[in-house]
Amino acid sequence: MEQFHEIDITNCPVASVQKIIRGKWSMVIIYFLYHETLRFSQLKRKMPQVTEANLTKELRMLEQYGLVHREIYREVPPRVEYSLTEIGRKFVPVLEALEQWAIEYEQERKML
Known part of the structure; x- marks a missing residue:
């Protein structure tokens, strides 16, 4: 019988x-911010099923x-914009690969 070694995750x-x-x-x-810099309210409108508390938690x-x-503009009223960092932008190809896999997965599941 094959032995399995514990892996330090x-x-x-x-x-x-x-x-x-x-x-x-x-x-x-990440998907929405890849396409454009957005204020909290704009992001919230794109994701109406997400509560403000959860959106805040995820952004933080x-x-x-x-x-x-997160860019804070010292204006009255204060303006806050969210954008992807360079390393965040590098994650987008991973998202695209996941999207492609998800499409193929759904097609396979329909054939069962």
Whole structure:
């Protein structure tokens, strides 16, 4: 019988990525911000099924991990815009590959 060795997942790159994009809406947020810089209200309109609290939480998490940049403009009233960082933009091909896989997966499932 084949022996399995325990793997230290704390050093696993895939586990690290999973931690970063674990939020339910993280990939959708990245998708929208890839196309344009958006204010919170604009992003909220694009994602009406997400509560403001959850959107705030996801944006903060993505900002903490360095994928999203939050720019605060000192105006009255204050203006805040969100955009992707350089490393956030580098994640977009991964999203596109996931999208392609999802399309193929759905087609396969329909054939069963």
